[in-house]
Amino acid sequence: GTQHSRSSPTSDFLADSPNQPTINQTNSNVVDGINLDEIKEFAKAFKLRRLSLGLTQTQVGQALSITEGPAYSQSAICRFEKLDITPKSAQKIKPVLEMWMKEAEERYKSGQNHLTEFIGVEPSKKRKRRTSFTPQALELLNAHFERNTHPSGTEITALAHQLGYEREVIRIWFCNKRQALKNTVRMMSKGVA
Amino acid sequence: GTQHSRSSPTSDFLADSPNQPTINQTNSNVVDGINLDEIKEFAKAFKLRRLSLGLTQTQVGQALSITEGPAYSQSAICRFEKLDITPKSAQKIKPVLEMWMKEAEERYKSGQNHLTEFIGVEPSKKRKRRTSFTPQALELLNAHFERNTHPSGTEITALAHQLGYEREVIRIWFCNKRQALKNTVRMMSKGVA
DNA sequence: AGCATAAATAATAA
DNA sequence: TTATTATTTATGCT
Secondary structure, X not given: OOOOOOOOOOOOOOOOOOXXXXXXXXXXXXXXXXXXXXXXXXHHHHHHHHHHOOOOHHHHXXXXXXXXXXXXXXXHHHHHHOOOOOHHHHHHHHHHHHHHHHHHHHHHHOOHHHHHHHXXXXXXXXXXXXXXXXXXXXXXXHHHHHHOOOOOHHHHHHHHHHHOOOHHHHHHHHHHHHHHHHHHHHHHHHOOO | OOOOOOOOOOOOOOOOOOOOOOHHHXXXXXXXXXXXXXXXXXXXXXXXXXXXXXXXXXXXXXXXXXXXXXXXXXXXXXXXHOOOOOHHHHHXXXXXXXXXXXHHHHHHHOOHHHHHHHHOOOOOOOOOOOOOOOHHHHHHHHHHHHHOOOOOHHHHHHHHHHHOOOHHHHHHHHXXXXXXXXXXXXXXXXXXX
């Protein structure tokens, strides 16, 4: 074709350019041997099937996190449905969603309870290893959290330095803390038995 | 028992009550010769069919007002789907929705364009781009929020004008800010585990 | 019956 | 991905 030959300064491993267009930005039907039409069709069907089951993107994402290990955020599901991702990413996620949806529908057919069970609480097995915080660190972190659930970048850095953890670990701790509490509040308000 | 007497104006008895119970408050299957099971089933199916067509309650309501004369608000559609209406009302609305949905589906099958035409809603109503607030704007907004979480319409207009944002954007900002505050308060009040 | 808006959900900037 | 803005649904009120 008549494309510019670009030299990628950031990637030594990938032959592809680092920033590929998303599927919904693409007009062609096949890219890198990936059938985009097929993916488009699946994405559309997936959304309908999700709605038919009465599931939210968040629920699907959380359920997938349980069965598939790595976290699938609500945003990730949203982006897939809108095809706001690269063909490569879509190709990678598609079979996961396909298999999961198939099972979810089977459970739905065999009774609402089975679906709820499938989506709901299951012991997460493939969870990433968690950082172990010392009791002293947790005490300090919790004290900070009670004063301010959204510490600034500077505060996070200071805390990380003070406690001897990576900055990212501290940042994630606050994210997780907010999420956990939010979930707790939600569950309590829904009256979980 | 020793309950708090709340200032609820709703009556506890149904002697000559003008307010009949809604369908989802009713346990029996037939009321006044109206088959509630049938209505329940239809309401559920209606929602699924609406979602399959990718329509919002608002769109259905607006579309109905075109073909059926008097306007049906989004609230009305919502209340029907949740069966938060009296059997009489449901009985009245059901055939209207039934006929309308039937035609909508036929148009959908014969091409997306026909459905769009039938619904009378703009075809590709693009979602508004997410607004980015400048730090200065956020500072002023937050300062206002601390003084008053519920600014009046006049205040909102003034703020929008002063900051150079659309009035609606500012209004929404306060809505979301109140929600965030509510979440934070709930989290803090529940305490940290 | 329908507005206003809280709550829930989806989409998107960072 | 997360955090935050926008849209959709649900509900209190009159």
